[in-house]
Amino acid sequence: MAPKIYKSPFPDVPVHNRSVFTHLFSSTDPSRVGEWPASSLAYVDAPTGTTLTRAQVKSFSLQLARSLQTKLQARRGDTVLIYSQNSLSWPIALFGSVAAGLRCTLANSAYNARELAFQYTDSGAKILYTSEEGIPVVLEMFKGLGLSLEEARQRIIVLTTSLHWAGDAYVPIGKDAKGFTILADLLGHGALAHEEKFDGDLANETVYLCYSSGTTGKPKGVETTHRNITAVIGQVRPVFPKSDSGPDRMLGILPFYHIYGAVKLVHFPLLVGTTVYIMPRFDPIQFLANIQKYKITNSLIVPPVLVVLSRLPQVDEYDLSSLDVLFSGAAPLGAALTKQVKKRLESKRKNGKPLYILQGYGLTETSPTTHLLEKPDCIRKIGSTGILLPNLEARLVIDGEGEGNIDAEEGQPGELWIRGPSVMKGYHNNPSATKDSITHDGWFKTGDIAIRDPEGFYSIVDRRKELIKYKGFQVPPAELESVLLTHPEIADTAVIGVDSAKEATELPRAYVVPGRPELLKTEGQKAAFAKGVQKWIESKVARHKFLRGGVVVIDAIPKSAAGKILRRELREAAKKELAGRDPADDIVKTKL
Numbered sequence: 001m002a003p004k005i006y007k008s009p010f011p012d013v014p015v016h017n018r019s020v021f022t023h024l025f026s027s028t029d030p031s032r033v034g035e036w037p038a039s040s041l042a043y044v045d046a047p048t049g050t051t052l053t054r055a056q057v058k059s060f061s062l063q064l065a066r067s068l069q070t071k072l073q074a075r076r077g078d079t080v081l082i083y084s085q086n087s088l089s090w091p092i093a094l095f096g097s098v099a100a101g102l103r104c105t106l107a108n109s110a111y112n113a114r115e116l117a118f119q120y121t122d123s124g125a126k127i128l129y130t131s132e133e134g135i136p137v138v139l140e141m142f143k144g145l146g147l148s149l150e151e152a153r154q155r156i157i158v159l160t161t162s163l164h165w166a167g168d169a170y171v172p173i174g175k176d177a178k179g180f181t182i183l184a185d186l187l188g189h190g191a192l193a194h195e196e197k198f199d200g201d202l203a204n205e206t207v208y209l210c211y212s213s214g215t216t217g218k219p220k221g222v223e224t225t226h227r228n229i230t231a232v233i234g235q236v237r238p239v240f241p242k243s244d245s246g247p248d249r250m251l252g253i254l255p256f257y258h259i260y261g262a263v264k265l266v267h268f269p270l271l272v273g274t275t276v277y278i279m280p281r282f283d284p285i286q287f288l289a290n291i292q293k294y295k296i297t298n299s300l301i302v303p304p305v306l307v308v309l310s311r312l313p314q315v316d317e318y319d320l321s322s323l324d325v326l327f328s329g330a331a332p333l334g335a336a337l338t339k340q341v342k343k344r345l346e347s348k349r350k351n352g353k354p355l356y357i358l359q360g361y362g363l364t365e366t367s368p369t370t371h372l373l374e375k376p377d378c379i380r381k382i383g384s385t386g387i388l389l390p391n392l393e394a395r396l397v398i399d400g401e402g403e404g405n406i407d408a409e410e411g412q413p414g415e416l417w418i419r420g421p422s423v424m425k426g427y428h429n430n431p432s433a434t435k436d437s438i439t440h441d442g443w444f445k446t447g448d449i450a451i452r453d454p455e456g457f458y459s460i461v462d463r464r465k466e467l468i469k470y471k472g473f474q475v476p477p478a479e480l481e482s483v484l485l486t487h488p489e490i491a492d493t494a495v496i497g498v499d500s501a502k503e504a505t506e507l508p509r510a511y512v513v514p515g516r517p518e519l520l521k522t523e524g525q526k527a528a529f530a531k532g533v534q535k536w537i538e539s540k541v542a543r544h545k546f547l548r549g550g551v552v553v554i555d556a557i558p559k560s561a562a563g564k565i566l567r568r569e570l571r572e573a574a575k576k577e578l579a580g581r582d583p584a585d586d587i588v589k590t591k592l
Contacts, residue, residue: 004407010390013234017203021195023230025058041275045088050168064096067186076101083107084131085280089159093129101196105209106257113140135176158182203227210259221428222364231421232367235389239372243297248274251299253282288318298325302563321350328359330562334482335383361385367422384457392420416450417443468497491515494557494565498549502584509549526553549583
């Protein structure tokens, strides 16, 4: 039987075989950088207001590229690692390295020395950029790898707190940064006349090496090519929401080291002429203050940000009327939470305009975005991840293990497979994982279960490996989580399956963070609250979705920086909690 292949409703867009740097910054008109005036603002440091125009970003990047080649002897194809929270220096480090022909591997700024060492060695990195606060971890990592302090110094470039190189007042460097090469040392020594070119087939060389979050094991390096990036930002362009009231001003809170932040906050705004106001990391009060101060029109977020906006009392103290779009990705967003935040924020708006809360879908392996929900559909298709982007094809496969893959019937769930120019080259130094994930004819198996409605809108049901199998039923954890988040006393939650030998099945088990933890001081109070939650959800879901595996009150849900729930950690915790007993021991028997 021929595969059931779905295509995007949008016409294909051109895909350019050239360097990311060439694609974003080249122009035949000296008054422009890329498509936009050279004098227009590219990035603003939200805490200080320091700005970088598009011309400055290009100039500083080419200056850094020359110093990387001449002073640090970096050669085309070498790998550099960026280990820093968001900053105005970050795009310069990235684009300067790309202009020099280097690969960039982007590391989680919360990594400890052991975690950083794995990525540094696995990626084959040489030079390492770090913020001042990251220096102690970096030095501990190099010491563990057997390098002397002097050898480490030769490999480190510090992205200082001081932005004097960009025109801000000089801030003295901290004691940890003294004696190291800093970014400013590498600027002002001339510039490359032209960036390293990656035209034609060379566009298929790897430019970024992002690491998957490791929710199901050791992180894997995802080889993303120049062509992948030029393709994805072109594919997103015709679908991405635009402000109805003049030029967009985007607030950048997502970590730049995550591909969602790297592509959508560092690259895509340069393509479409949007200014990005950079926050070092998400802080709820500063987030609200910056929206008001800079009249932000849109912000890319993850679902935990909406949880904060639904409950934080200080939300009502700020004027968020300029905000047009909150765009969520990286983890599933439920309809109930969307409605809750939309209602709250719209009730305080001075201009009476609607707030659009949209979501998209993608993975590190797809560079990342494959689906977007458009503004006109935000209510009608609430909870959907939207429609397939241009140039992409999709399949929904219910049996993808053998040669004769079986596609799901219309309206039925299946594993989402994606094919197109934004699909990664493969996993770094891991051909077996690449072979397991990408078919011989180019289909990437996402591992996510999706449903496509008759109008071509997709909804992600859950991870294939995370679906809870209860007595022949499939229970999606994300669905239960979205219901639990509507409980007035639950601030955050995660659901996993726990094995029951007595029942010979998996049982759904919820971990919940109470909204008012000060009221649950004793174990007895926590147990009573947990039982109440267990009873409460029985009026909200079908019987096979009851929380028969129990409810556990905890302080915080373990998550990756992108907001993905680290279910593996919860499964390990559940094994310890249930050691020596069966979760079914706590069940009051019910017929099903």
